[in-house]
Amino acid sequence: MNISPIEKVTEDSSDEALWQNFLREDDVSFLWLVERYREQVGAYAWRMVRDLGMSEQIVVETFARLYDLKPKLRGRFRLLLFEQVHTLCGIAKKRLSDRHSEPTPAFGGGRPGSPEEAAVRGESRWRLEVALSQIPDGHRACLLLYYAHRLNPSELAALLDMREHQVPGQLSYARRLLRDYQRMED
């Protein structure tokens, strides 16, 4: 692999510039990527596995995998990142179902039972979170990766094992499901 010298990057540099610098053994670039994406990764994991402890573990493991596998990974950073998260979420879901644990609902208003959670009850965001937690995993992943995490249709297709031309249809159906569940909450 042709490794060029470390370029000067800042906290505001693009994902790809930071990732390329990290491939040249610049850990500071990776630190900025962690800072930039840890909440997004955590949010996705949380909403997919519906378990707070597990989602925090997924965040750490996702970045640890990127850190460890960097010489073998090729592609756009955001796609590499969400490939890891999505894979880990699948593994975590299986572990949770094997343990027969009661999943913690992925509510965005704080830990269940906390004052923060109570404060957001009744808000439209609460209803959205509840509806989102009720739709099937595949449709939830599709909506989150496209709207919340800004993956493009080709990346989404690669990640969710479908054809690119199927993405708009999947998103349309997932939005309809989400809206239907949201209405049921009203």
Added chain:
Amino acid sequence: MQQNWLGMRPEDLSDQERTLLERDLQLSAVHRAELNFGDQLANLPYLGGVVVLDDVRNYAERMGPFEAPKRANTWIYGLPILVVVALMLIVMAVSNRTAQSPPSVSPDSSAQIDQMALVGQPEGVLLEASARGLSGVERRIDSGHSVFASDRIVFAVQAKGTGHVVMGDVRTGERLFPDADRTMFVESGEQSLPYVYQLPATEKSVELRVLFCSKPVPGDRFPQQVPEDCRSRSFQLNRFD
């Protein structure tokens, strides 16, 4: 027509779809509503624990090296089909081979048939000969032709009907082919005799005869008279002076 593309981000729309949105205000409003509905998901917060780089490093050290995620080997599902196809091809190949190539008759298999017991219906017989000299050149000879003492004479019978073949020297009564108490049963057609004759150095002329009989000719001698159940053909050979 179903317009699934409504609600997609502007950069993911085609030129045709953008043109449609510019021309149709109602469609544009639906599109914007769908997009806004989806974009709500971007505003959902995450209030989990804060992860820092040290967490990542510690975790990586504790867990050791990861294996790169392996892509699902979807081709593996094709293996059973390949195996079935290969088996079918093998079965077809074997059955075709059997169909095209009937079991070959081994030389020994003819011995399993007791040729001595066969009864033929001889209708006629012709005897043809060719002589091969010392130079290796083979030439066709007819009855009455002359040959050298060194020539090797090969005979072939043209038989009509079925029967036992025996050849000998008429004057000496020597049985030349086949050996005593053996026989050669032939059917209509040309048959080369597995026998090579050489004119005796003491003889200037010989008269050979082939018998084509319904029954085997027994004994180690050649009959001077043609038996009743046989057809015959004589062949005279002279020696060059």
